Amino acid sequence: MFWQGGDVELKGFSRNHVIYLNLAHSKEKHFGKLSGDDHGKADVCGAWFLIVTRDRT
Known part of the structure; x- marks a missing residue:
């Protein structure tokens, strides 16, 4: 992280x-x-997942 x-x-x-x-x-x-609620937490986890897995070639 930076x-x-x-x-x-x-x-x-x-x-x-x-x-x-x-x-x-x-x-x-x-x-x-x-x-917030569980939907907000899921949004955060989903965002991290997309950042980490995108363009990994």
Whole structure:
């Protein structure tokens, strides 16, 4: 994980078979949903899943 607060739209990237996730993106876009109902928590888990599994070639 890394923090790039100036670009919260940057979800993450991969380099040399390692996935780097921007904690600033997660805080801005998803952390508020974690204290909500189960649907909000599922949204957060789904978002992380898509970030981690997308473009893994």
